Amino acid sequence: MARTIHNLFCRARVIILVAEVLTGCLLTAGCANGHRQAEVATANQPAGPKAGSRAIQITVLYDNYTLSERCRTGWGFSCIITGTEKCILFDTGANADLLLENMDKLQVRAQDVNLVVISHDHPDHTVGLYSFLGRHSNALVYLPSTASAKLVQGVESRGAKIQMPDNALQICEGVHLTDSTFKGNVEQSLVLDTTEGLVVVTGCAHPGIVEIVKKAKQTLNKDVYLVLGGFHLLGLSDSQIQRIIQQLRDLGVRKVGPSHCTGERPIELFKQEYREDFVPIGVGRIGIPGKLWPATMH
Numbered sequence: 001m002a003r004t005i006h007n008l009f010c011r012a013r014v015i016i017l018v019a020e021v022l023t024g025c026l027l028t029a030g031c032a033n034g035h036r037q038a039e040v041a042t043a044n045q046p047a048g049p050k051a052g053s054r055a056i057q058i059t060v061l062y063d064n065y066t067l068s069e070r071c072r073t074g075w076g077f078s079c080i081i082t083g084t085e086k087c088i089l090f091d092t093g094a095n096a097d098l099l100l101e102n103m104d105k106l107q108v109r110a111q112d113v114n115l116v117v118i119s120h121d122h123p124d125h126t127v128g129l130y131s132f133l134g135r136h137s138n139a140l141v142y143l144p145s146t147a148s149a150k151l152v153q154g155v156e157s158r159g160a161k162i163q164m165p166d167n168a169l170q171i172c173e174g175v176h177l178t179d180s181t182f183k184g185n186v187e188q189s190l191v192l193d194t195t196e197g198l199v200v201v202t203g204c205a206h207p208g209i210v211e212i213v214k215k216a217k218q219t220l221n222k223d224v225y226l227v228l229g230g231f232h233l234l235g236l237s238d239s240q241i242q243r244i245i246q247q248l249r250d251l252g253v254r255k256v257g258p259s260h261c262t263g264e265r266p267i268e269l270f271k272q273e274y275r276e277d278f279v280p281i282g283v284g285r286i287g288i289p290g291k292l293w294p295a296t297m298h
């Protein structure tokens with residue numbers, strides 16, 4: 001495992017350099033202060049029961065790519081979800097200084113966070129957690145059930161409360177964690193139950209992006225509108241990647257936002273296949289159309 005992570009970081013240095021060169025090509029949105037924001041879609045609200053009224057926004061704080069010239073990239077992933085009943089920080093990146101710097105540039109306040117979700121216990125998703133809790137420890141932290149004693153102690157020593165769920169769990173109105181247990185892997189993903197369909201946010205997707213989408217669908221028995229985050233497809237052949245894209249199509253995934261550890265070539269193939277339904281992901285704000293279904297609808 002340590003060797004795998006080491007290899008990932010070695011590859012990451014190369015990819016980050018490439019990403020920084022490509023950043024200019026990927027710029028489709030700005031960050032805070034009135035800059036343009038990425039819009040996933042402008043689909044109409046579906047007819048039906050009255051849905052929740054708050055606009056949902058995902059702000060990526062840490063990623064291998066950026067949508068904003070003002071923000072820096074790094075190997076890892078972190079985002080914050082606002083407009084939900086509770087403000088949720090999902091993963092925390094590999095470098096605490098970079099996480100806090102991007103939070104400040106995007107005008108995200110640590111004090112606003114109610115819940116923290118760590119997808120899995122890899123340093124590119126956990127290292128920023130300690131510095132974040134140094135700023136703000138009054139949050140409930142959902143760790144993966146296999147979190148190391150070091151990670152648990154690191155969180156507890158900063159005064160935050162911990163939960164380590166195995167099963168699918170609703171963590172606030174319209175927001176769920178998937179069942180985290182897969183063959184040989186433990187990783188939890190976030191699922192937003194919106195009027196457009198499910199929005200699934202992944203960390204690295206080590207159990208397989210297809211398996212995670214299946215779990216998300218099983219959790220809520222609804223179709224998937226958007227999957228975003230790390231898809232972990234590095235090193236696969238084009239035909240293997242095409243098969244995965246087809247499986248996601250067969251599962252009814254309408255839009256995709258592959259980023260972080262997905263890999264340059266897989267991202268390119270997703271872009272070719274999904275076209276206008278490909279959502280560029282990077283550090284910056286991503287608007288999610290639709291609203292969360294209120295709890296009374298379940």
Ligand SMILES: [Zn+2]
Nearest residue numbers: 120122204206
């Ligand atoms: Zn990982």
Ligand SMILES: [Zn+2]
Nearest residue numbers: 124203204261
């Ligand atoms: Zn990762």
